[in-house]
Amino acid sequence: MGQSEPGHELGLLYLQDVRARMCGVRELGEGAMRQLLPGSWHAVLGEDENSVAVNIQHLSGNMHSRWENFLQADGESGSRNRDAEFEDAGLTPEQLWARWDAGWSVFEGVLSRLQPEDLTRLLSIRGEAHTVLAAIQRQLCHYSGHVYQIVFLARHWAGADWQTLSIARGRSAEFNRLRMGETGQDSG
Numbered sequence: 001m002g003q004s005e006p007g008h009e010l011g012l013l014y015l016q017d018v019r020a021r022m023c024g025v026r027e028l029g030e031g032a033m034r035q036l037l038p039g040s041w042h043a044v045l046g047e048d049e050n051s052v053a054v055n056i057q058h059l060s061g062n063m064h065s066r067w068e069n070f071l072q073a074d075g076e077s078g079s080r081n082r083d084a085e086f087e088d089a090g091l092t093p094e095q096l097w098a099r100w101d102a103g104w105s106v107f108e109g110v111l112s113r114l115q116p117e118d119l120t121r122l123l124s125i126r127g128e129a130h131t132v133l134a135a136i137q138r139q140l141c142h143y144s145g146h147v148y149q150i151v152f153l154a155r156h157w158a159g160a161d162w163q164t165l166s167i168a169r170g171r172s173a174e175f176n177r178l179r180m181g182e183t184g185q186d187s188g
Helices: 006-033 052-067 093-113 116-120 132-161 172-183
Strands: 122-125 128-131
Touching: 006 093, 006 116, 006 132, 052 093, 052 132, 093 132, 116 132, 122 132, 128 132
Parallel strands: none
Antiparallel strands: 122 128
16 A cells, blocks of 8 residues: 555645534534523623524524535525524524534534545635635634634623633643643653
């Protein structure tokens, strides 16, 4: 068996990394959403601001539009009503979870099938040419931004009941000691 091209190996590493990172972004959002009280899903901080529900509606709409007919159609599907995604549809938490799961399923399904040689293929989003790599990066940034909005809102509405999704405040040194002990690395 011959050696593969360096670009192929780099493409494999990129795809593995982006899949893992987006899995982490999804898990972060889900950790925040699990802490929402029933009334918090639709609560906003001010006029013309997005609730958790609206962020989910938009993420799901974008994921379906960009990824359902990936490489076969423009990433801005003609059936998408983006403006409606920013109007709270009054969905129940169960309906919002279903939309969340459906959107992520489409996105993750495409990511799981991509191969390194696909990264340089061209596609269109709103009539603008992108490589597959650029389209992934565009969405990685976009989706992360909205998930962090969800985290911020969930954290705000949970108040003192919030359970951190990261290293607890004031516990960094302890975390680092435990991490170093797990890996067997010497800290000195």
